[in-house]
Amino acid sequence: MPVPQSVLNAYNHVEPLLKQIQEYVRSTLRVYCDRSGYLFFDRVKGVDSLSEKLEGGRVKKWSDLDDLYACTIVVPTATHEAAVIRKLDACFQRTAIRSRGTAKKAPEVFRFDTTRYYGRLLETAALERAAGISHLTFEVQIATAFEYAWSTVTHDLVYKGDRVDWKKQRLAAQLKAAVEQIEMIIGAFDQVSIAVPESEWPEIACKDSIVEAFQELIADGAISSSLTPASWRRFADNVFALISSYTSNPHARVAATNDLIAEFSRYWRQSDAPPNPESGSLFQMVVGHVGRAGTVGSLDKYVIVNSVEMRDLYGVEECKQEFLFDISQQSDPDLAHAAEE
Structure with missing residues (x-):
């Protein structure tokens, strides 16, 4: 113009x-x-x-x-x-x-x-x-x-x-x-969420029970607070995904969640429980528990990111479904070798 x-x-x-x-x-x-x-x-x-x-x-x-x-x-x-x-x-x-x-x-x-x-x-x-x-x-x-x-x-x-x-x-x-x-x-x-009518949904209830149980373990000192996850929501999602991997029937997952929480809590609350690892993550701790013989779960169908911590701290020696670092193998052989170690 x-x-x-x-x-x-x-x-x-x-x-x-x-x-x-x-x-x-x-x-x-x-x-x-x-x-x-x-x-x-x-x-x-x-x-x-x-x-x-x-x-x-x-x-x-x-x-x-x-x-x-x-x-x-x-x-x-x-x-x-x-x-x-x-x-x-x-x-x-x-x-x-x-x-x-x-x-x-x-x-x-x-x-x-x-x-x-x-x-x-x-x-x-x-x-x-x-x-x-x-x-x-x-x-x-x-x-x-x-x-x-x-x-x-x-x-x-x-x-x-x-x-x-x-x-x-x-x-x-x-x-x-x-x-x-x-x-x-x-x-x-x-404040507004309080007024929202709630519909029962088993998956949400399961994830909330996971968060509540593990927060209590940390509050009671059974689990080190250093393992507190950055996101409780993501932690609950991951634990529920692990439970779902060995519980094919969706209607059985509520019971499976309760069984894993109860078993994990008993183990780490007992007087002769081993010391908590000071590194790794709380989810790795759950994976390590499920991977032990005689527990309620199984790692056979769950994709696990293997690491030194997973092996040395949490006792997971073998992963049937191991996450593959294929990008690093294509772009940097040295990086791939480091990941294997």
């Missing part, structure tokens, strides 16, 4: 500064976002978009522009927002913030309401760069995953069409209402 020369001149003057701001902010925040598991996106506003914004008549002077450079940090839920703001305050000079929920809106209105942080480079960073850069304000949006998905999907569908469509705007608002409801449920997940 044709851009007024006055706008083009002003934009050309600040564009090099905006690119310096982008480089600094990006290098400052991207590592933080990668480490924290957040998504990071940024952009320098193009001159066409800027010209259209100025034509809207809502900006009175050039110094009021606060999003010539803008970035978005996407967090899982709104509970992460406070930590992000602390990070921003530590890295930049805050000029303003518009928190979610502070904008006045009627109860039946649903629209963009993401937290926006406005800042400038700290004096120490500005002094190392071109003159005038310290006066430019940039925007950091802190959006939840659902908010970002809504704004990204609906923006092009609604605002980049050739017509002003009431139905599309209405649908976008309805989707925003759904996003707000999802956010509310996630924010109060534990």
Whole structure:
């Protein structure tokens, strides 16, 4: 689109500064976002978009522009927002913030309401760069995953069409209402889950009993706390998969689970139980128990990742279904040899 020369001149003057701001902010925040598991996106506003914004008549002077450079940090839920703001305050000079929920809106209105942080480079960073850069304000949006998905999907569908469509705007608002409801449920997940009607499902009950039993063994000191799994959910899934491998009848798995828990608990609670291994994993400990002669289970059909710990600490000498490190054998014979050892 044709851009007024006055706008083009002003934009050309600040564009090099905006690119310096982008480089600094990006290098400052991207590592933080990668480490924290957040998504990071940024952009320098193009001159066409800027010209259209100025034509809207809502900006009175050039110094009021606060999003010539803008970035978005996407967090899982709104509970992460406070930590992000602390990070921003530590890295930049805050000029303003518009928190979610502070904008006045009627109860039946649903629209963009993401937290926006406005800042400038700290004096120490500005002094190392071109003159005038310290006066430019940039925007950091802190959006939840659902908010970002809504704004990204609906923006092009609604605002980049050739017509002003009431139905599309209405649908976008309805989707925003759904996003707000999802956010509310996630924010109060534990409390809301209490109200969910529960249907009995044997597999879930089995896995919960596995977690409860092994947590009690650790709490009572029968099992070393150093073997606490990183994820109890994954541990329960793996133990149940092991039980399923030697219990083909799904209706018999509840009893099989109870039998394994009872047998394992008796063994490690007895006064003459051997010392707990200090390395390996709790699941390897279960595999080692099932692999002993005379126990209720069997390892014949379960794929086992063999290791020195499995052999020396948990007594599993032979694996009928052993995990094969075939990729390492193809790419690095030395690595394959190390895995065998």
